[in-house]
Amino acid sequence: MDLLNRLAGKRKYLIWAVVLVAGGIALKMTLLAPTKVNVVSVEKRDLTAQVYGNGTVEAKVVVDVSSKITGRIVELYADQGDLVKRGQLLAKLENEDFRHQEQQSEAGLNKSAANLNVEQANLQKARSNLTLAEKNAKRYKTLAEKNFVSRLEAEQYDTASQVAREEVARSQAAVEAVRMEQQAGRASVGFARSRAADTLIYAPQDGIIITRDLEKGATVSPGMSIFTQADPQTIWVKANVDESQLKGVAVGRKAIITLRSSSGEQLPGQVARLGRQSDRVTEELVVDVAFTVPLKQFRLGEQSDVYIVTDTKKDAPSLPSAAIVARDKKRGVWVIKDGRLTFKGYS
Secondary structure, eight states, rough: HHHHHHHHHHHHHHHHHHHHHHHHHHHHHHSSSSOOOOOOOOOOEEEEEEEEEEEEEEEEEEEEOOOOEEEEEEEOOOOOEEEOOOTTTEEEEOOOHHHHHHHHHHHHHHHHHHHHHHHHHHHHHHHHHHHHHHHHHHHHHHHHHTTSOOOHOOOOOOOEHHHHHHHHHHHHHHHHHHHHHHHHHHHHHHHHHHHHTEEEEEOSEEEEEEEEETTTTTOOOTTTTEEEEEGGGEEEEEEEEEEEGOTTOOOOOOEEEETEEEEEEEEEEEEEEEEESOOOOOOOEEEEEEESOOOSSSSSOOEEEEEEEEEEEEEEEEEEEGOOOEETTEEEEEEEEEEEEEEOOOO
16 A cells, blocks of 8 residues: 555656656747847938828919800800810800990991091181181281271171181081090990900910800809819929928928829929918928929829928938837837847937
8 A cells, every 4th residue: 555655656746747847848949949030231222201291183373264244155165174275265255235336336436537527628628718818808907008998898807807717716626526526436446346355255374174164055244254274384282291290391302292093103293382371270281292294184182192302311221110119218229249139229
């Protein structure tokens, strides 16, 4: 019996020994085993610092094509997406009333011209009569002084001379009145022609039609937009950049633009203008980034991403961003020194 008890005790110790050995092996293979790490080398390369902004495609120059007068649209010669040249006819309004007014004004002007010819002829005749009357009055005055004719007869010729002088003055006044009437007629014709010309609406500049706001048959009033036109040369992205990232952002800085419709394509650009007032809620500033090569196809309002280059360094020592870690609130990297890992922080 004692022998059995002794054998059972030895067996118990043997089991504990096996457990301890197995635990030691497991501990050495896990917690005490060397940690495998990926080692990278410092490489020199060109580095760029970028600031991100999100915004929309807009145009610096956008104009509304409108009418100066009230009228009904009878023809439209352009549509959305059309490229137009300055002075190109875009729309036509009803113009019958203005043409009628123009014809009436021209008729009145022609009548004034005829009246002027008549009054000028009357003035010429009155001046001739005055010349003759003055000669007769002078001659009869001399004859009366020599008692060859009566004084009464000489006075009659003098009175006739005064009447002729008054007739010249009246004719001169009539000529001036007709000339003023003619001036008013010219102004009336010019106004009527201007109103008729205003029924034709032309493109104010080279550009592309963004929207066609009215259709044929609609009545337009002064200032009401018929078309919206943009200058393709002024297309840019109005990007919102966080205030904390604005250091280094300046006019002329190069940028990369990606459009939502072609996210895989990177378009070159540059900062064209900086806002002077930040959004008090979002704490962002609008930065206008122009395309280096004007876009042939664009949509105003399209979402876009902008990456503005704020600094560049050539042949700078570099590491993958994954190699940078934080330890004790300090950023740095692990380096191998004498076969051991050592943390090296940087400021």
